Structures are given as C-alpha cells and as structure tokens.
Amino acid sequence: ETIRFTRALLWLLLTKRPGRAFVVPEDIRRARNVLPGVSVESDEYLWRIDEAAQRFGRKVFVSAEPLVGPVHPDRREALVAWTITGGASGPQARRARLGWFRHLRDWSVANGIPFHFKQWGEFDEHMVRVGRVRAGRELDGREWNERPQ
DSSP, X not given: OHHHHOTTSOEEEEESOTTTOOOOOHHHHTOTTEEEEEEOOSGGGTHHHHHHXXXXXXXXXXXXXXXXXXXXXXXXXXXXXXXXXXXXXXXXXXXXXXXXXXXXXXXXXXXXXXXEEOOOTTBOTTSOBXXXXXXXXXXXXXXXXXXXX
C-alpha cells in the first residue's frame, strides 16, 4: 500500500533470489516508480539478471556490491536499466580490483546505462586497506552518480 501512495518516490526492490522474490501485485510490478534489481557480485551470478528481467517483464537494476569478482554482463544490455557497484567494507571485506569496476563502468557507458559507483570499500584502487572513508568514492578521478530517469 505504501508504494501505491508514494508515487513521487522511486522504490528499489533488490533481491539475490529473483525466482522466489517479487510476489507483488501486478499494478505495483508495473508501476513507473518501482525498479526491480538483483545482486550480481561476480560472473557466477549473471543468471540473476535474466531471471529477474523475465519475472518482472522489464529492465532491472544491477547491484554489483560488494563486487567480489569480475562481472561481464555482455549481451544483456536490453535487460539492464542501471548499474550500481562498490567494494566491500567491514572487518571481513574482500578486495575488489580496479579493472572490475572499470569494465562495468565502460560497459554501462558504452550501452547508455546509468552507472553509479558507491564506494571503494575498505581497500583503495591499489588494493591497500585504508578504510572506507579514506578509500573514497572516486573512480578514475571522478564520482559516478548517475541514476535512471
């Protein structure tokens, strides 16, 4: 009901299990202010994009955070509305490689898909643990804060 009465908000519905998620009424699934999304932490989970887009019958956003391996969503341009990525934070954080972020950014830009880089996480671009705040949010000298229309 809250989604129905808050048309001015963009609702991001994120899941790791698109096959079991999104049991929502048709009017909400099709609402312009609802964007379904899936976690895709590495290439191993690319199938989630296909399953979520099929289940919702529309484009989805990809949350590649924390990025723990390369993500090559090639041939899925028509299924992705937005790419969000970032590194892991916290005591058990794993390192993410600069090339992984660059590939997702370059793929998104080349395909006209908005790209949002949230943070490096605990490790900077040289894979040195400096803490989330010091690592920052710049990728190749700029912040990437794009979002879908």
